Amino acid sequence: MKISVVGCGYLGAVHASSLAKLGHDVVGVDIDQAKVDLLASAQAPFYEPGLPELLGETLATGALAFTTDLSRVRGAVVHFIAVGTPQQENSNAVDLRAVESAFDAIIPHLTAGDVVVGKSTVPVGTAQRLAARIEAVGAHVVWNPEFLREGYAVKDTISPDRLVYGVRPGDDHAVAVLDEVYASVLAQDIPRVVTDFATAELVKVAANAFLATKISFINAMAEVAEVTGADVTQLADAIGYDQRIGRKFLNAGLGFGGGCLPKDIRGFMARASELGAGDALNFLGEVDAINLRRRERMVDLCREVLGGTIEGARIAVLGLAFKPDSDDVRDSPALDVAARLAELGGRVRATDPQAIETSRRVRPGLDYVATAKEAARDADVVLVLTEWREYRDIDPDEFGSVVAVRAILDGRNCLDPVQWREAGWTYRALGRP
Ligand code: UDX
Numbered sequence: 001m002k003i004s005v006v007g008c009g010y011l012g013a014v015h016a017s018s019l020a021k022l023g024h025d026v027v028g029v030d031i032d033q034a035k036v037d038l039l040a041s042a043q044a045p046f047y048e049p050g051l052p053e054l055l056g057e058t059l060a061t062g063a064l065a066f067t068t069d070l071s072r073v074r075g076a077v078v079h080f081i082a083v084g085t086p087q088q089e090n091s092n093a094v095d096l097r098a099v100e101s102a103f104d105a106i107i108p109h110l111t112a113g114d115v116v117v118g119k120s121t122v123p124v125g126t127a128q129r130l131a132a133r134i135e136a137v138g139a140h141v142v143w144n145p146e147f148l149r150e151g152y153a154v155k156d157t158i159s160p161d162r163l164v165y166g167v168r169p170g171d172d173h174a175v176a177v178l179d180e181v182y183a184s185v186l187a188q189d190i191p192r193v194v195t196d197f198a199t200a201e202l203v204k205v206a207a208n209a210f211l212a213t214k215i216s217f218i219n220a221m222a223e224v225a226e227v228t229g230a231d232v233t234q235l236a237d238a239i240g241y242d243q244r245i246g247r248k249f250l251n252a253g254l255g256f257g258g259g260c261l262p263k264d265i266r267g268f269m270a271r272a273s274e275l276g277a278g279d280a281l282n283f284l285g286e287v288d289a290i291n292l293r294r295r296e297r298m299v300d301l302c303r304e305v306l307g308g309t310i311e312g313a314r315i316a317v318l319g320l321a322f323k324p325d326s327d328d329v330r331d332s333p334a335l336d337v338a339a340r341l342a343e344l345g346g347r348v349r350a351t352d353p354q355a356i357e358t359s360r361r362v363r364p365g366l367d368y369v370a371t372a373k374e375a376a377r378d379a380d381v382v383l384v385l386t387e388w389r390e391y392r393d394i395d396p397d398e399f400g401s402v403v404a405v406r407a408i409l410d411g412r413n414c415l416d417p418v419q420w421r422e423a424g425w426t427y428r429a430l431g432r433p
């Protein structure tokens with residue numbers, strides 16, 4: 001099938017190359033020439049395991065191409081819109097300008113019967129509004145939210161947990177076309193939910209709101225654990241054995257960040273308020289607040305371990321990305337804590353396996369070094385703020401010879417306290433005695 005993907009950021013680049021891998025003929029369109037040039041030479045503009053290989057393979061067979069020329073979507077029968085929907089600068093609401101202009105720009109290139117598929121995360125009600133414009137030229141609209149996780153984006157696209165199609169009631173044509181697009185996904189017995197526009201839009205933000213709530217729930221338990229001497233990691237194991245609860249997304253620590261969870265819960269609250277249902281989501285304000293309090297707590301813990309003052313202390317920060325296997329530092333708790341410690345006069349030396357360049361763009365003033373050992377040289381305290389495998393595998397004995405003081409703060413509960421304490425380290429973590 002001939003398919004276009006408009007918007008080649010994180011979502012669009014992965015989606016376009018995955019569809020090409022699934023056997024389609026795909027053109028990816030973006031307004032950013034530099035991004036298009038990178039993608040066309042099989043380089044991902046961000047770190048995502050497996051993506052450069054997938055780009056290389058599908059570009060080489062001719063199944064995939066990238067361009068800035070929107071008219072090249074002509075001839076495609078399905079057009080995915082995968083542009084960004086960031087948080088507005090001065091409010092919690094979602095900035096829809098890119099989605100609006102992508103839908104408007106594609107209209108002159110559509111043929112009756114084409115299907116325009118929205119993938120971006122939008123406030124409920126958006127699809128209904130945009131569909132009216134598309135339907136005026138005889139084309140169809142589907143809202144088909146994306147649930148991919150960074151670090152697993154290719155796998156989550158080719159083998160998702162479910163597919164959701166939001167369509168006009170009775171639009172069998174749109175459903176049949178999308179079934180053809182996803183034929184090899186559906187062949188893996190992946191559940192498919194066909195619903196209306198509003199439900200499809202809500203599924204996405206509801207899923208992210210639930211995940212954020214689960215993380216903040218366990219971080220709230222960590223706060224209580226800290227004043228009672230309890231251990232939140234054992235608590236999470238014990239409640240996680242209850243199959244109704246489950247252990248996933250119950251890792252207490254510095255909390256959630258990234259380009260989705262924080263902005264999605266805020267946008268969801270803003271939209272519910274506009275619709276007169278703000279009270280229903282007041283709890284998400286608490287979820288957000290609990291999440292942000294963990295960063296304060298980390299700074300306080302650091303001050304405590306340093307004997308009451310951060311100023312002048314040599315602080316090693318391991319991890320800057322919002323999570324491992326990503327170079328993304330959007331709303332990253334790790335980078336936020338590193339920056340606050342520096343603002344408080346700490347002599348912070350920070351490192352990350354992938355996110356130094358992205359961090360430098362946001363926080364140019366920090367001192368970045370290439371390796372954990374360099375960051376830790378002569379340090380008074382070491383903070384692990386993103387749980388990269390290579391930090392979890394550090395040998396405490398060997399690492400101890402580099403630092404000035406053997407003190408480690410585990411911001412992600414990813415290290416073994418027994419092993420570190422046996423090697424003579426002061427080990428402190430969030431939510432643990
Ligand atoms: C998320 C959703 O998982 C995905 O379905 C959606 O499409 C986009 O948003 P992503 O932003 O890639 O994906 O990150 P995710 O793996 O969900 O992690 C989000 C944040 O929560 C990270 O900062 C992570 O460190 C944190 N987290 C996750 C915890 O603090 N504890 C946990 O137990 C799990």
